[in-house]
Amino acid sequence: MNHAIPQAVDYIRILPELVLSIFGIIVMLLDPLIDEIRGQKTLATIALIGSLAAILATLFQAQFPGLAFYAMVQVDSFSVFFHLLVAAVTTVVILTSYEYLAVQEIRAGEYYGLILFGAVGMSLMSSAVELVLIFIALEISSISTYILAGFRRRAAISSEASVKYFLLGSFATAFFLYGVALMYGASGSTSILAIGGFLRSGPIPLLAYVGVALMFVGLGFKVAAAPFHIWTPDVYEGAPSPVVGFMSTAPKAAVFAVLLRIMFEANAPGRIWLIWVVAALSMTLGNIGALVQDNVKRLLAYSSIAHAGYLLMAFAALPSNGIPAAMFYTASYAAMNVGAFAVVSHFGGPGERYVTLEDYAGLGRRSPILAATLTIFLLSLIGIPITGGFFAKFYVFSAALQANLVGLVIIGVLNSAVGAYYYLRIIVAMYMREGREEAPMTPIPFGLGAALAISVIATIYLGVLPGRVLDYAARTATDWGR
């Protein structure tokens, strides 16, 4: 604490959050003032500008690394990475929502506001280095997504999703808070840096172990890691598809950021075995669950559980290659999953009627472009080379191998083989089966086209030239090592 009063640079260090909040407020204020039909597009455009401005703000902010606001916020290459990721995902989701909201006849106002506010929470999670602030950021992000999940007001299943997500989610956040309290009791501080110093210096009290475990339960719920994953399929099935694309990527990335800070920067004790078990369980249960799904949204929900498992493997590895591997994985998973859900949301049609594998039959014939892009995302989810998904898995597995977690890697490899099967089912349905009913295909609107283009380019870029992103992520590991 160098200074009592926040300086200008402190505000720069939370600039993306400020920008997002301001635009969120503008959206909320304008909503009652403008025309309901045409206003939709205007609000979406404002939100879009907001998320793009957040990207610019992050790039600007990157030149001012350091602590802010009494060492509660830290700007470093790590936080910049996740800020960019969250803002990019937000952009893609807003682009997808343009058309989606019109087709589903959902009023736009709060929707875009909530997405921006959610992004504020997620951004803050990645730069917060103080457990209570992290908790607040987590709540900002969670409450927005609880509401967003229930946005298909006419569908009972959506309200169910919202309530279920809210009840279980609050329960999980309580666990996290309890863990924070115990950690404070053990170490006498809520600052991650201070806790890290404490845990490195002397004997580790039992309380710290319990604290870490409880925090992990809370965060594990948010990333849908087994055995805290039960909510995922129902919520993903009920929530609006663009929102699922959003909440399966951006908040997850943010929570993984928090986990990375807690596990590595605070040097959490007992992490390896905790994570070993959770990762193995998530991969296995997620993949087995996905095998029997006929609803594409549920299938992707189980797949996201499995991917949380792959990603967690990196947390059991050594910091020097575990951190970059995990960061790379969140980025490429975000690209492919948000893209996949963009396709799902377009294809669902009014009331999201077309979501089963049978509905996808013959999609390759009816809409070659949509089918081809979805195929790219699915191949990336399988982990086929030249897609981001391949290198994501590659880095995670090799990081785990270097930490001598051979057993976990074997489980992971076998799981990816199992995973190939259910992703292929979608591809097979699209290209090799005849459509039963000719669901009407509307042409791809501009917003969705842009969203798909961004996701495809990101997926392929990460698969062909993964070097730059990985190098950037690796900088974090060296930063923290000091």
Add this chain to the structure above:
Amino acid sequence: MSTLESAILTLVTFIPLAGALLLLAAPRRDRDIRVFALVVTLLDFVLSLHLPAHFHRAQTGFQYELDHLWIANPNIHYHMGVDGISMWLVVLTTFLTPLCVLISWNSIHERVKEFFIILLILETALIGVFVSLDLFLFYFFWEATLIPMALLIGMYGHGRRVYAAIKFFLYTMIASVFMLAAILWLYAKVGSFDFVTIQNAVRNGQIENFPSAALWLFLGFFIAFAVKVPLFPFHTWLPDAHVEAPTAGSVLLAGVLLKMGTYGMLRFNLGLFPEQSRANAWWIAILALIGIIYGALVAMVQPNMKKLIAYSSISHLGFVVLGIFSFTQAGLDGATFVMLAHGISTGALFMLAGILYERRHTYEMSEFGGLASSMPMYAAFFLFITLASAGLPLLNGFVGEFLVLSGAFRAQPWWGVLGATGVIWSACYLLWMYQRVFFGKISHDINNSLPDLSGRERAALWPTAVMALLMGVAPLLWLNAIDPSVQAVLAPYTLMVSKAVGR
């Protein structure tokens, strides 16, 4: 000239892909698309002829090399190059693909654009497999062949196509996961995916824990290749895939895809793990012998023409594996030659079967008989190719099988004896098939009026017939490039033998 020398492999590999990308944007005028695909594949073939034309035959090692850093972490290089073995496989691929375009001219009439896009992507992937000298690049192309092939089967195949496509995909994908694991292990120890670097590290004993892990690594590679070949007992995906695949799919599957497996054994199993290859040769040779005999016996009882040819592939590929694991100059020369000869003659057989299918929509041999009178030109081509496939002297099948058998005989006399029965069996089932389809009385009236070969079909078949003859009459044109490369592969084995004798 030197820029062309180093860029030629890249060009040959990626021209089909570039063609596919152009097609993506092309309007759906089916005829133009077919012509365009033909032009692209022919151009690629002509370009690939540069390779044998300017190949330094006496020289061992890789030629036309290009080595660029692609990704720094992990250390992946864009490293391409061919030796006398892989060069011919590249040319085989570029030779067969235009024929596939010709043979699919009319039989594919729905989703034509997609078909040729997939076919061109497949060609790029297949060539890439043979020219990659970076294990990662190799693995990438290896996996990349899967998707277009599965799509060809699943989208354009016959009745149970989806089942066949998924079976094919899962079988080969799961097997190659083991190869990936082995590749990653090697990378973790050597810090490079480069084939030559890893080979040198192995030979100089610079890899820690190598002796204890080598057997597992050998098996990791081997299982991926064995499924692809397919070696008995991993062959069950092949008949299904062939029967359901469209003709072009079958031609490339039998002609090139299977050779990826035998090529892999030759290059990676023998190249990286000489001692393990030696130690495990006995059971691999037994599996190969079982494949030769079992494949032939099962082929004999098939009522379905395409299934018969599929099982004959299992039998012929058994020869290749037997030749490779005989560790003799003749055996390996022969194995490589059989790969090429089988690609030509079995490719042609599948085209012939496809031509019949276009007319009658069945592969059941009982539906035919007496075709020699209604389709004389077809019958003549069929006979010629059948004899080539059965190993008649002066045609291409004979040279390779003779070399393999003489090599096998030198390694273990009883290998040669058992293997030689395969030649007899193949004459039995092929000639019997010929008799059932072409001789006797015409039993179904419709067969009286079947049109003989069209000009386009003749254009697709003539090249294969000419090659079958040329390879049988002048095998040295091929063997003089293959021979030095085989010697290079065998060098550590002769060293091992002379060491053993010296003791």
